[in-house]
Amino acid sequence: MGKKQIVKRLNSPDELEALRQSIVKSRDSNRTCIVVCGGTGCLALGAQEVITGFRRELRKRRLGSKLSLRVTGCPGFCERGPLVVVKPENILYQQVRGEDVPEIISETIKGNIVDRLLYTDPATGKKITYESDVPFYKKQKRLLLGNNSNIDPTDIRDYLALGGYGALSKALFKMSPEKIIEEVKKSGLRGRGGGGFPTGAKWESCRRAHGDTKYIICNAEEGDPGAFVDRNLLEGNPHSVLEGMLIGAYAIGGHQGYVYIRSEYHLALEHLTQAIKQAGEYGFLGENILGSGFDFNIKISRGGGAYVCGESTALMASLEGKVGEPRAKYVHTVERGLWDQPSNLNNVETWANVPMIINRGADWYSKIGTDSSKGTKIFSLAGKINNTGLVEVPMGITLKEIIYDIGGGIPEGRRFKAAQTGGPGGGCIPESLLNLPVDFDELTKVGSVMGSGSMIVMDENTCMVDIARYFVSFLEGESCGKCLPCREGLKRMSQILAGITEGKGKDGDIGLLERLSSTLIDCSLCALGSTASNPVLTTLRYFRDEYEAHIKDKRCPAGVCRLDAVIRK
Amino acid sequence: MVTLTIDGRQLQAEAGTTILEAARDNNIYIPTLCFNEAVKPYGACRLCLVEITRGKRERLVASCLYEVEEGLVVKTNSERISSNRRMLMELLLARCPNNREIQDLARQLGVEKTDFRLEDENCILCALCVRACTEVVGVSAISLVGRGTNRQMATPFYEPSDVCIGCGSCAYVCPTGAIGFEDVGDTRHIYWPKNSMEFKLKKCKTCGQYWAPEKQLEYIIKKANLSPDLFDKCPDCRD
Numbered sequence: 001m002g003k004k005q006i007v008k009r010l011n012s013p014d015e016l017e018a019l020r021q022s023i024v025k026s027r028d029s030n031r032t033c034i035v036v037c038g039g040t041g042c043l044a045l046g047a048q049e050v051i052t053g054f055r056r057e058l059r060k061r062r063l064g065s066k067l068s069l070r071v072t073g074c075p076g077f078c079e080r081g082p083l084v085v086v087k088p089e090n091i092l093y094q095q096v097r098g099e100d101v102p103e104i105i106s107e108t109i110k111g112n113i114v115d116r117l118l119y120t121d122p123a124t125g126k127k128i129t130y131e132s133d134v135p136f137y138k139k140q141k142r143l144l145l146g147n148n149s150n151i152d153p154t155d156i157r158d159y160l161a162l163g164g165y166g167a168l169s170k171a172l173f174k175m176s177p178e179k180i181i182e183e184v185k186k187s188g189l190r191g192r193g194g195g196g197f198p199t200g201a202k203w204e205s206c207r208r209a210h211g212d213t214k215y216i217i218c219n220a221e222e223g224d225p226g227a228f229v230d231r232n233l234l235e236g237n238p239h240s241v242l243e244g245m246l247i248g249a250y251a252i253g254g255h256q257g258y259v260y261i262r263s264e265y266h267l268a269l270e271h272l273t274q275a276i277k278q279a280g281e282y283g284f285l286g287e288n289i290l291g292s293g294f295d296f297n298i299k300i301s302r303g304g305g306a307y308v309c310g311e312s313t314a315l316m317a318s319l320e321g322k323v324g325e326p327r328a329k330y331v332h333t334v335e336r337g338l339w340d341q342p343s344n345l346n347n348v349e350t351w352a353n354v355p356m357i358i359n360r361g362a363d364w365y366s367k368i369g370t371d372s373s374k375g376t377k378i379f380s381l382a383g384k385i386n387n388t389g390l391v392e393v394p395m396g397i398t399l400k401e402i403i404y405d406i407g408g409g410i411p412e413g414r415r416f417k418a419a420q421t422g423g424p425g426g427g428c429i430p431e432s433l434l435n436l437p438v439d440f441d442e443l444t445k446v447g448s449v450m451g452s453g454s455m456i457v458m459d460e461n462t463c464m465v466d467i468a469r470y471f472v473s474f475l476e477g478e479s480c481g482k483c484l485p486c487r488e489g490l491k492r493m494s495q496i497l498a499g500i501t502e503g504k505g506k507d508g509d510i511g512l513l514e515r516l517s518s519t520l521i522d523c524s525l526c527a528l529g530s531t532a533s534n535p536v537l538t539t540l541r542y543f544r545d546e547y548e549a550h551i552k553d554k555r556c557p558a559g560v561c562r563l564d565a566v567i568r569k
Numbered sequence: 570m571v572t573l574t575i576d577g578r579q580l581q582a583e584a585g586t587t588i589l590e591a592a593r594d595n596n597i598y599i600p601t602l603c604f605n606e607a608v609k610p611y612g613a614c615r616l617c618l619v620e621i622t623r624g625k626r627e628r629l630v631a632s633c634l635y636e637v638e639e640g641l642v643v644k645t646n647s648e649r650i651s652s653n654r655r656m657l658m659e660l661l662l663a664r665c666p667n668n669r670e671i672q673d674l675a676r677q678l679g680v681e682k683t684d685f686r687l688e689d690e691n692c693i694l695c696a697l698c699v700r701a702c703t704e705v706v707g708v709s710a711i712s713l714v715g716r717g718t719n720r721q722m723a724t725p726f727y728e729p730s731d732v733c734i735g736c737g738s739c740a741y742v743c744p745t746g747a748i749g750f751e752d753v754g755d756t757r758h759i760y761w762p763k764n765s766m767e768f769k770l771k772k773c774k775t776c777g778q779y780w781a782p783e784k785q786l787e788y789i790i791k792k793a794n795l796s797p798d799l800f801d802k803c804p805d806c807r808d
Contacts, residue, residue, distance in 0.1 A: 328634045330635050479718070480716055481717040481718065484615050485660070487694070488664060522653050523653050523656075
């Protein structure tokens with residue numbers, strides 16, 4: 001951002017539109033722009049070297065007028081990072097190294113393509129030039145992620161150029177709060193944090209609740225192992241989340257917002273902090289937003305590393321400065337939440353969906369997806385899959401399409417065994433259900449959950465008992481310990497599963513696991529405990545023979561568990 | 570007033586009361602361990618779970634926290650409830666196999682043995698001591714430290730607490746006798762599961778009996794703005 005921009009707070013929708021036009025006008029859409037992914041994934045793979053390389057070369061060769069550089073959030077194809085896209089043609093270079101930079105620049109200004117850096121389609125063996133032709137992107141519907149490569153998340157002007165904060169302007173000046181809530185209800189948007197509660201209905205309850213003040217909260221405590229959806233949204237397009245919160249706040253009647261974000265998300269935190277600062281400077285936060293008379297402020301609160309703080313009541317306790325432990329939700333948080341005031345909490349991805357619903361309308365939005373689950377869902381694909389990364393798909397797409405068409409299947413020609421969706425409290429879905437349409441209700445039917453969108457793929461070399469043991473021991477470590485079934489029950493479940501994987505399993509273990517599971521579901525205080533048995537119950541349901549092989553034959557069919565040491569005794 | 574049905578009996582309760590309170594007012598037994606009228610309900614032991622029906626939906630709720638509603642139908646002892654209570658007791662019995670209170674309650678709920686590996690604790694982490702210390706006494710000398718299975722009841726850093734007044738409320742409310750309490754000569758001993766403290770007792774000017782911790786009396790004098798010599802004599806020797 002080198003130059004210090006002189007910023008004037010915008011005081012009307014007209015001023016916003018004029019600013020947008022002036023930004024667009026000042027930019028030559030035909031000028032070549034080199035886009036480098038600066039998301040956490042690509043940075044881990046060495047993107048910083050690429051970014052520094054481009055900056056140095058462009059300066060050295062005085063090419064600033066011909067080529068521009070934009071460092072953006074993640075476009076999703078983490079497997080092939082560091083990623084570079086040459087715009088406006090959208091030529092995709094993958095696995096780019098610092099030493100490739102001079103060649104990319106030289107060839108780009110000549111109008112050539114660097115063949116060796118193109119992606120090779122493993123199916124055909126052919127090189128693919130353009131991003132949109134890569135199979136990984138083809139079946140996606142990137143409503144939320146699509147703009148990432150057009151936005152430098154540290155520069156609000158990129159977001160504004162794309163019509164950013166236009167939905168806020170429309171909401172404030174052309175819609176009543178009731179109309180906004182009606183629109184969100186009609187869109188069919190359901191909470192992306194895991195529960196899938198209808199967002200519009202939640203807003204309505206919070207709007208109707210009595211209280212001195214109402215709080216608007218964004219849950220960015222994304223703690224599921226293998227989940228990085230919210231991190232990427234905040235890293236790549238933080239203003240879309242802020243705009244969603246602003247629209248929600250206006251509809252509900254709240255004036256104070258909080259983003260509760262995990263401290264491990266350094267880059268997301270940095271971009272979010274910058275975005276809030278810039279939004280304030282331009283007049284999208286603070287008093288009298290866009291001259292509408294509506295006031296709203298957002299504070300950031302950093303989580304201390306407790307998984308359970310992703311649970312709404314624990315999160316609110318933590319925001320209050322108390323120990324992050326859940327409480328019973330018989331009185332909903334929309335009635336009595338943060339500091340006993342009506343509080344509306346939504347997840348990052350939920351908030352990010354709001355601006356486009358307002359912009360393009362509920363009718364458009366509700367045409368995407370299935371009867372009960374509308375819109376798109378972002379999944380973080382991880383585990384034994386060729387294309388690790390972030391994918392955005394319409395609700396209702398089959399598991400098979402995600403894993404094979406987008407994910408590129410299982411590495412080394414191995415056989416697919418199961419996909420675990422929804423984090424530790426989700427279930428393992430077997431090969432026989434690969435044609436399952438993925439939406440909130442279908443996932444629940446097979447014993448799993450949507451959760452926050454992690455999808456961990458396992459191949460034939462995975463032991464399902466060991467997987468259940470892993471997730472249960474994760475949750476045992478993250479249980480807050482307040483309620484008896486979760487604290488003591490997970491400890492016992494973990495002991496039994498460890499015993500089975502060590503060859504000490506005995507008759508009755510499976511029955512005991514099932515009884516424990518049913519008590520965890522029925523009796524736990526919060527969703528951490530009540531969903532904790534999903535990995536156990538689904539592996540028992542779909543892979544019972546593996547448990548039996550461990551217990552009866554002291555054999556691990558996948559060859560993962562070391563049971564022999566025990567047998568020799 | 571709200572009309573509800575508990576175990577087939579139609580009864581009335583004031584709005585704002587919990588199912589547990591309404592049941593107890595009508596002599597309907599619901600087991601509890603983490604409940605005490607002196608402090609706010611907490612919902613941690615889950616033994617007080619009851620089954621409620623609203624429309625077609627049945628679900629289990631903690632009766633110590635769920636407030637009565639008009640037309641609510643409550644079952645306190647269905648098969649689903651008792652099988653869950655038995656599992657909860659098995660878990661408790663495995664944690665505290667040598668604790669008399671837990672053994673008695675387990676037997677009462679039909680649990681004689683547990684399938685889990687035995688530990689040897691007395692504290693069930695119900696937090697009654699912590700809540701009494703905070704909500705009733707108002708000093709917050711003790712708390713639950715650690716998370717999940719590492720959770721323990723203790724003073725900060727397991728060190729002697731400089732705010733503890735030695736009143737013994739924690740021992741008094743403990744449902745399992747996990748906190749010990751003893752006056753020997755001029756000293757009061759409080760034994761928590763993981764550490765202990767001693768307190769000097771005040772001597773009665775008249776009879777010479779040691780009758781209360783000095784720190785507790787100082788706390789009462791300060792809190793109620795009383796004259797310091799009020800507690801020179803023990804209650805028996807006062808006029």
